[in-house]
Amino acid sequence: MSGALASLLAPVIEPGFFSSEDVRVAILVGAVVAIVSGTVGVFTVMRGQSFAGEALGDINTTGGSAALLAGVAPLWGFVVVGVVAAAAMDLIGIQRPRGRDLATGIVLGVGLGVAALLLYLVTTLRNTTGATVTILFGSVFTVPASTLPLVALLGAAALAIVALLYRPLLLSSVSAEMAAARGIPVRALGAAYLLAMAVAVALAAFTIGTILSTALLVGPAASALRLTRRPGLAIAVAAAIGIAAMWLGELLAYDSFYWPPVGTGQPVGTGWPVSFFVVTLIFLAYLCSGLPALLRRRSGAG
Amino acid sequence: MFSGFMVNAWEVASIVAVVAGLVGFFVVLRGSAFVAHAVPNGSFAGAAGAVLIGANTLVGLGVFSLLGALGIGVLGRRGRHDVVTALALAMMLGLGALFLSFSVEYAPEVESLLFGEVLGISSNELAPTAVLALVCVAAIVALYRPLMLSSVLAEVGEARGVSGFRMELCFLAVVALASTMTVPVVGTLLIFSLMIGAPAAARHLTDRPLVAMALSVAIALMTVWSAIAASYETNYPVGFFVGTIGAGAYALGRGWGAWRRRAGTPLPSQT
Numbered sequence: 001m002s003g004a005l006a007s008l009l010a011p012v013i014e015p016g017f018f019s020s021e022d023v024r025v026a027i028l029v030g031a032v033v034a035i036v037s038g039t040v041g042v043f044t045v046m047r048g049q050s051f052a053g054e055a056l057g058d059i060n061t062t063g064g065s066a067a068l069l070a071g072v073a074p075l076w077g078f079v080v081v082g083v084v085a086a087a088a089m090d091l092i093g094i095q096r097p098r099g100r101d102l103a104t105g106i107v108l109g110v111g112l113g114v115a116a117l118l119l120y121l122v123t124t125l126r127n128t129t130g131a132t133v134t135i136l137f138g139s140v141f142t143v144p145a146s147t148l149p150l151v152a153l154l155g156a157a158a159l160a161i162v163a164l165l166y167r168p169l170l171l172s173s174v175s176a177e178m179a180a181a182r183g184i185p186v187r188a189l190g191a192a193y194l195l196a197m198a199v200a201v202a203l204a205a206f207t208i209g210t211i212l213s214t215a216l217l218v219g220p221a222a223s224a225l226r227l228t229r230r231p232g233l234a235i236a237v238a239a240a241i242g243i244a245a246m247w248l249g250e251l252l253a254y255d256s257f258y259w260p261p262v263g264t265g266q267p268v269g270t271g272w273p274v275s276f277f278v279v280t281l282i283f284l285a286y287l288c289s290g291l292p293a294l295l296r297r298r299s300g301a302g
Numbered sequence: 303m304f305s306g307f308m309v310n311a312w313e314v315a316s317i318v319a320v321v322a323g324l325v326g327f328f329v330v331l332r333g334s335a336f337v338a339h340a341v342p343n344g345s346f347a348g349a350a351g352a353v354l355i356g357a358n359t360l361v362g363l364g365v366f367s368l369l370g371a372l373g374i375g376v377l378g379r380r381g382r383h384d385v386v387t388a389l390a391l392a393m394m395l396g397l398g399a400l401f402l403s404f405s406v407e408y409a410p411e412v413e414s415l416l417f418g419e420v421l422g423i424s425s426n427e428l429a430p431t432a433v434l435a436l437v438c439v440a441a442i443v444a445l446y447r448p449l450m451l452s453s454v455l456a457e458v459g460e461a462r463g464v465s466g467f468r469m470e471l472c473f474l475a476v477v478a479l480a481s482t483m484t485v486p487v488v489g490t491l492l493i494f495s496l497m498i499g500a501p502a503a504a505r506h507l508t509d510r511p512l513v514a515m516a517l518s519v520a521i522a523l524m525t526v527w528s529a530i531a532a533s534y535e536t537n538y539p540v541g542f543f544v545g546t547i548g549a550g551a552y553a554l555g556r557g558w559g560a561w562r563r564r565a566g567t568p569l570p571s572q573t
Contacts (some may be wrong), residue, residue, distance in 0.1 A: 050384035051336040054391065101335035102502055106549050108339065109495035113545020116417035116489070120539045132416070137399040211343070212399070215392035222385040273403045279396030286389055290380065 026140040026250050026274075029151055033207045033216065034242030036155040039162055039235050040200035041221030043193060046173040046231075050218045052089060055104045056198055057213035059085040059111030060205040064135035065118035069125070074135070075147055078202035078210075079154060085111055086198040090191050138209030138275050140250065151206070154199050161196040169193060170231055207246075208275040216242060219282035223289035241285050249278035311423045311530060317435045318484045319496065319526040323519035324442050325480045326497035328473060330505055332453045337374060337474065339494045340387045342481030344370040344394030346490040349415050350401035359415075360430055364482040370394055371474035379467060417489040417541035427486060434483040441476050449473060450511065488526075489541045496522055499548025503555030521551050 044053050060078045067077025085107055092103035122131050134142070143151075162169065172179035172186050180186050197217075204213035224237035256271035329338040345367035352362025370390055378386040442449075452459035452469040460466055484493040504517035529543035 045382065045385055048382070048384055050382075050388040051339075054336070054339070054388050101333055102330065102498065105335035105339065105494065105498040106502065106552050109499060109545045110549040111545075112417075113495065113542045113549075116539040116541035116545065119417070120542075133399075133402060136416070137395075137402070209399070211395050212392050214388045215396070218385055218388045219392070222382065222389070273399045276396045276400040276403075279392050283389055283393045283396075286385075 020254075021145065022141045022143075023250065023254060025143055025145045025148065027247060028148060029143050029207060030140060030246030030250060031243050032151055032155045033203045034220070034246045035239045036158050036200050037204050037216045038220050038224070038238030038240075038242045040158055040196055041217045041219075042225065042231060042234050042238055043162070043169060043173055044197060044217055045221045045225055047193075049197070050214065051101055051104050052086075052194070053197060053201055053217045054214040055089070055108040055111070056082050056085055056201040057205050057210050057217070058108055059115070060202060060210040060213070061115040061135055062111050062118060063202075064205070064210060065115060065122050065131065068122050068131055068135070069118060073147060073150075075150060075154075075202065075206050078205050079199060081111075082198035082202045082205075083195060086194040087191075090194055134209075136209050136211050137273060138205070138207060138212065140207050140246075140274055141253070143207070151203060154203055158196045158199040158203075161192060161199075165189060165192060208278050212275050212279050215279045215282045216245075219279075219286050220245065223282075223286045226286075226289040226293065241282070245278050245281040245285060249274055249281055252277045308534070310425050310428060312527075314423050314428055314431050314486075315488075315526045315530055316523060317431055318488070319522040320519050321435045321438045321480050322484060322493065322496040323500050323522035324439060324515060325476055326501035326522070327504070327511075327515045327518045328442070328449060328453060329477065329497050330501040331450075331511075332473065334473070334477075335494075335498055336384055336387050337371070338477055338497050340374065340391040341367050341371050341474070341477050342485055342490050342493045344391050344398075345478075345481055345485060346415060347394045347396075347398030347401060349485065349490075350398045350405070354401050354405045359486065360427075360482060363485050364478070366394060367478035367481050368475065371478040372471065375467075375471045375474045415485065415490060417539045419486075419489075419540070423486065431483045434479055438476055438479050438483075441472070441479070445469075445472055445476070488529075488544050489539075495541075495545045495548040496525060499552045500525060503551040506552075506555040506559030521555075525551060 041053075044050060060082055063077035063079070063081030064074045065077075066081065067074045070077075089104055089107050092107065119132050119135075168179065168184045168189055171182070172184055172189050176186050179189075201213050201217060204216040207213075208216055220238040220241035221234070223241055224234040227237060228234050253271055253274035253276075256277075259272060326338070329335060345363045348362035348364070348366025349359045350362075351357075351366070352359050374383075374387050374390050377390065448459065448464045449469055449472070451462070452464050452466050456466050459469070480497070481490075481493055484496070488496060500522035501514070501518040503521050504514045507517055508514050525544060525547045529540050529547055532538070532543045533540040
C-alpha cells in the first residue's frame with residue numbers, strides 16, 4: 001500500500017526524501033529557524049529595522065569564517081559575532097531614527113572588511129575554496145545532527161526574550177513616545193530586542209547563508225503583516241509561511257538533483273542550491289501577500 | 303607599486319573613488335544607506351550570470367544593478383521601503399547562488415567579485431570605467447538642484463513640481479551606474495563602505511553641500527589609495543582595508559565634529 005503511494009508520489013517527492021538522515025535534520029532545523037525568524041521578524045518589520053537585520057546577517061560572515069579558522073562550529077561564530085555587532089550598533093546609535101541607517105552601515109562596512117580578510121585567510125591557510133560559498137549561501141542539508149540541541153536552545157532563548165518582553169516591546173514598536181510616556185525603558189528594551197534579533201539572524205544565517213538570512217527574517221513577517229494587523233496572528237502566519245518556504249524549498253532542492261544541468265552543482269553532484277528555492281518562495285509569498293489589498297483597492301475603485 | 307600593471311589599478315581606483323564620493327554624498331543626505339548597500343550587492347548575481355553565459359561581467363553587473371534599483375523603487379512605492387529592499391536583495395543574491403552552482407570553474411572568482419581584487423584590473427577596463435564615471439558625474443551635475451531639493455525638503459520639492467518618486471528613480475539609477483563601475487575594484491560588499499564612510503565623515507566636518515562633496519571625494523580618494531597601497535604590500539584583499547579605513551575616517555570625522563561643537567566653534571555655514 002505504502003509502496004503504491006510512494007510510486008504515485010515519486011514524480012513530486014523523490015524516493016528517499018523522508019528516509020534520508022540529512023533531510024530529517026534539515027526539516028527539523030528549518031521548522032525551528034522559521035518559527036524563531038517569523039516571531040522576531042514581525043517586530044523587526046514593525047520597528048523598521050530590516051537594514052539592521054540585513055547587516056547582522058552579513059556580518060555573520062565574519063563569525064562563520066572566524067569559526068572555520070579557529071576550527072569550532074560555525075554556529076558559535078555566528079552567534080558571538082552577531083551579538084557583538086548588535087552591541088556595537090546599539091552604542092553608535094541605532095535607536096535614533098535619524099542616522100540609524102548610517103550607524104548600521106558603518107558597522108556593516110567594518111564587519112564586511114574583516115570578513116574579507118578572514119575569508120582570504122581561510123582560503124589560503126586551510127586550502128578550502130568552497131568555504132566562502134558555504135558561509136555566504138549556506139546549505140541546510142549539510143547541518144550535522146549534533147547541532148540540533150544547540151539550534152533548539154538558541155531558538156528557545158530568542159523566543160524567551162520576545163515572550164518576556166512581549167507587551168512593552170509591542171507598544172514601543174508601535175509608538176516609542178507612548179511607551180516612554182508610560183515609563184517603559186525604551187532604550188534598554190531596544191537593546192534587548194536587538195540581542196534577540198542577533199540570535200535569530202545567526203540561526204537564519206546558519207540555515208540559508210549569511211547574506212540570504214534577511215529573507216527568512218523579514219519576508220514571512222512582512223507578508224504576514226500585510227495579511228493581518230493583529231500582531232499575535234501575524235506571528236503565527238509568519239511562522240507558517242516560513243515553515244512552508246523552508247520545507248517546500250528543501251523538497252524542491254532534493255528533487256532538483258535530476259534537473260538540468262545535471263552534475264554541475266557545487267559541490268559536484270548536488271542539485272540546485274536549497275537557499276535559492278527558500279528565498280524565491282519567500283519572495284513569491286511577499287508578492288502574493290499584496291494581492292488581497294490590491295483586489296480590495298480595485299473593487300473599491302470600480 | 304607604481305609601475306606596469308599597477309598603473310591601471312591606480313587610475314581605475316581613483317575614478318571609482320571620485321564617483322563614490324560624489325554619489326555617496328547624496329546617499330548619506332537622503333539616508334539611503336540600505337539601498338546603496340543592496341544595489342551593488344545584488345548586482346553580484348549579474349556578474350555570476352554573465353560569467354555563466356560567457357558575457358562581459360560589466361554588462362551583467364549593469365543590467366542587474368539597474369533592474370534591482372528600479373525594482374526597489376517601484377515595489378517600494380507600495381510596500382515598506384526597507385522590507386522591499388531587503389527582499390529584493392535576498393532574491394537577487396539567491397539567483398546569484400543559483401548561477402554560481404551551475405558554473406564549476408567560477409568559485410575562485412567569487413571572492414574577488416565580493417571583496418575586490420585591485421591587482422586584477424586590466425587596461426581594457428579603464429575605458430568603460432571612465433565612460434561610466436563621466437555619465438555618473440554628468441547625471442549628478444544635471445540633477446543637482448532638483449535632487450538637492452527633494453532630498454532636503456521633499457514637500458517643497460513636490461510643490462515646485464519635483465516628483466519625489468521620479469527623483470528617487472533617477473537617483474537609484476545613478477547608484478546603479480556607480481556600483482556597476484565600482485564592483486570590479488572594491489567588490490560588491492565593500493563599495494558601500496566607500497559610498498558611506500567618506501561622505502558621512504565629510505558631513506561631520508562641514509554643513510555646506512559643495513564643500514562636503516569635495517571633502518567626501520578627497521576622503522574617498524585617500525581611503526582607496528591607502529587601501530591599494532596596503533593591499534599591495536600585504537597581499538590581503540583590498541576590501542578589508544577599504545572597509546576599515548572608511549570606518550576609521552568616519553570615526554575621526556565624527557570625533558572632530560563633536561570636539562568642535564564642544565569647543566563652541568560653530569560649523570562654517572552657521573557663521
